Amino acid sequence: MIVVREYDSSRDLADVEAVERRCEVGPSGKLSLFTDLLGDPLCRIRHSPAFLMLVAEMGTEKKEIVGMIRGCIKTVTCGIKLDLNHKSQNDTVKPLYTKLAYVLGLRVSPSHRRQGIGVKLVKMMEEWFRQNGAEYSYIATENDNEASVNLFTGKCGYSEFRKPSILVNPVYAHRVNVSRRVTVIKLDPVDAESLYRLRFSTIEFFPRDIDSVLNNELSLGTFVAVPRSSCYGSGSGSWPGSAKFLEYPPESWAVLSVWNCKDSFRLEVRGASRLKRVVAKTTRVVDKTLPFLKLPSIPSVFKPFGLHFMYGIGGEGPQAAKMVKSLCGHAHNLAKDGGCGVLATEVAGEEPLRQGIPHWKVLSCDEDLWCIKRLGEDYSDGAIGDWTKSSPGSSIFVDPREF
Structure with a gap:
């Protein structure tokens, strides 16, 4: 039986770190990049306006944490609108905002994969997003990470959205x-x-x-x-x-x-x-x-x-x-x-x-992949259509709190 609940730092830290270590088993003979969160599993989300970490727990008597997920919510620009009250010679544009959620840090212990735990964690996090008014949810993953791409686009209803470059x-x-x-x-x-x-x-x-x-x-x-x-x-x-x-x-x-x-x-x-x-x-x-x-x-x-x-x-x-x-x-x-x-x-x-921007190609990623999903139908700033179907612009603003 799998139970998904909120992360409790007073009792879950050691188990969460153990899952992180088990998930850091890279391909044999290949270079692998490992991330050390410095003993704070919330460090990559705690600077956001609203954030949550969930863990998946298995067992009845002796409970074991077998997965976790992190998420945060903020308000961002999703488009532009004309300022009709502006009386200058040229019309001015103003930002059109939406409430956006971000999924990161999804981990499932290697011995418990292909049991639907990842999907369950994503669905529970999305429910929290909706309860807090998020209109869209997005994730960032490596373009060649087939397991992650298949999970989000194939099972969770996300679609490929933007392909920025990490330099x-x-x-x-x-x-x-x-x-x-x-x-x-x-x-x-x-x-x-x-x-x-x-x-x-x-x-x-x-x-x-x-x-x-x-x-x-x-x-x-x-x-x-x-x-x-x-x-x-x-x-x-x-x-x-x-x-x-x-x-x-x-x-x-x-x-x-x-x-x-x-x-x-x-x-x-x-x-x-x-x-x-x-x-x-x-x-x-x-x-x-x-x-x-x-x-x-x-x-x-x-x-x-x-x-x-x-x-x-x-x-x-x-x-x-x-x-x-x-x-x-x-x-x-x-x-x-x-x-x-x-x-x-x-x-x-x-x-x-x-x-x-100086960069080494061997260290960089030409195509990171951002996938997005529409969570709600109502918009506080007025109807803008479906942002997930919008064409990319020449620039994006990458929030450092989510890198």
């Missing part, structure tokens, strides 16, 4: 140079919120509680890159505030924010041969000994390492991609100072600024 760059033993032609300005959270709401709130998946994200303790800051030759790049005191900046922007500029995933979870690559470990260590030794050569080195990913996540990437102008590259260089140096092994981001497959 990962190693953090070298040396600091990278940021172009001297670019000035990087750090914004305070209030100004950063204003910039995002004024310019990026109509992007798909933009969180309405962006202020909570930017003010979170894991947020390391929001940075804007402008040409040093512009009036905003002349030094301290030249930033006029986001509203004024957007009213009179330089020809090209870019923005991104950085999130500290290192304090939420650690990663580790297992299954590497001794030769690969030696080669990786050699690149680090050479890089550290001769930093002036600026040789790309492979971080120590064969033991637990942390990462920083870049989000909210945007910008305008013919040199916007170069501005993004400078911001990524600045973020790399932050990650190096923070002791991280890699720097990562996730962007839409057609994101025009992705050419400015």
Whole structure:
């Protein structure tokens, strides 16, 4: 008999960790990436407005946890609408919001699979989503993870929706140079919120509680890159505030924010041969000994390492991609100072600024897969049709709380 109930940290932690370990048995002879949640199974959802973790328990006298699932709910942009009250020469668009749920961390013990436990966990989580007003539910999985894709699209009614790219760059033993032609300005959270709401709130998946994200303790800051030759790049005191900046922007500029995933979870690559470990260590030794050569080195990913996540990437102008590259260089140096092994981001497959994001193809994923399901028929912001059937835009906003 399987009973699904809410996770209780006072008695379930050890059993949940045991299931996580049993699920971390990778393919023999192949590299596998393992995630350490630092003793907190809720760490990847607790920063969301509403969250829940369920466990599946088997047995009558001696009960055993054989599966778990995590979920959270937030309000995001799902489309745009015209502001009919705006009297300017051009019509203005406003974000159209919906309540969106996210499923992550589904685990079923290998010895108890193919018994319907995964489906039961998903259905129970979806029921909680509906009770809390969620109109859509979505999941992210690897495009080649057939078991996960079949479970959600074949048995749970989800459909393939978006295929963003995860771009990962190693953090070298040396600091990278940021172009001297670019000035990087750090914004305070209030100004950063204003910039995002004024310019990026109509992007798909933009969180309405962006202020909570930017003010979170894991947020390391929001940075804007402008040409040093512009009036905003002349030094301290030249930033006029986001509203004024957007009213009179330089020809090209870019923005991104950085999130500290290192304090939420650690990663580790297992299954590497001794030769690969030696080669990786050699690149680090050479890089550290001769930093002036600026040789790309492979971080120590064969033991637990942390990462920083870049989000909210945007910008305008013919040199916007170069501005993004400078911001990524600045973020790399932050990650190096923070002791991280890699720097990562996730962007839409057609994101025009992705050419400015340094990454190693061998570490990245060209096609992550997001699947979505419609849960309700009523919309608080008015009828928009079915979001699941909408065409993808050139950009998406990836919430760092769910990476």
